[in-house]
Amino acid sequence: MPAADLSYSYLGPAGTFTEAALAQVTAAQGASWRPVNNIGEALDDVVGGVSIAAMLAIENTVEGGVAAVLDALASIPDLRIVGEYLVPVRFALVVRPGVGLDTVRAVAAHPVAYAQCRVWLHEHLPSHTQLPAASNVQAAQFLAEHEGDLAQAAIATPTAGARFGLTTLAEDIGDNPNAMTRFVLVARAGSVPLPAPTGADKTSIVADLPSDRPGALLELLEQFATRGVNLSLLHSRPIGDELGRYRFVIDLDGHLDDARVADALLGVRRFSPRVLFLGSYPRADGRPVAAAEAHDDVVYAEARSWLEELRRS
Structure with missing residues (x-):
């Protein structure tokens, strides 16, 4: 196509x-x-x-x-x-032409953007009200198209003000410059197709804990630790059927075709009642993923060869 x-x-x-x-x-x-x-x-x-x-x-x-x-x-x-x-991520505070900072009582913003500008807002607009928006650009668009409504300002992308004829009161208002x-x-x-391994890859899965008991999370994490697989994201989310039941969204360094990653996923699958494979794909930063010598693909291949020789003897 x-x-x-x-x-x-x-x-x-x-x-x-x-x-x-x-x-x-x-x-x-x-x-x-x-x-x-x-x-x-x-x-x-x-x-x-x-x-x-x-x-x-x-x-x-x-x-x-x-x-x-x-x-x-x-x-x-x-x-x-x-x-x-x-x-x-960079943010700006935009207003309708003629509006000053001293007249701003409510700020429209996407919740994630708002959370990243708390320090600036507390310092410059300590008594403002937040009005949630579906996106940073939508906050600016709504401000431009609904004069007289509650919001007098919006947190938006740096180019949104010019796009909708708004005035930028402040630039780089985010709390974290990085x-x-x-x-x-x-x-x-x-x-x-599944992206081929590049040597700088990431794999994402979802795994449910089997039960709410001491050591369950440790047992899940050991599936990766014992195989030398580093985790870059471990985010817990409630399963929803009862209190104390959680699943984990996990990003790990490496590709499904890496022997240590495949072996770790087998361990997770034996341990967890539900595992979703979300994909293996190149890392955005291009940083190579290096395995310790004991967990190199060659070592896994040699171990399998040794086991096969035992079976034939």
């Missing part, structure tokens, strides 16, 4: 950080991009075949994992992460 016939969904409108992440996808160039209003709509597009993939924010350096995305990946079957992308959001490109299982 030619690229022009494909569609990619992302949290809109145009100008969001999610669109900036999608712009990094080589395969998406020349395809149609479909802005959507929320995470559920983006994944509905993927499941229903409207789009070949959707770009979703999954983790932020300030707020950690995005719970709505983690829960969706854990509950919707047959989804695969096929790539990850990093976008630096803030970064990690995005994942999610497709239907089987719709695209």
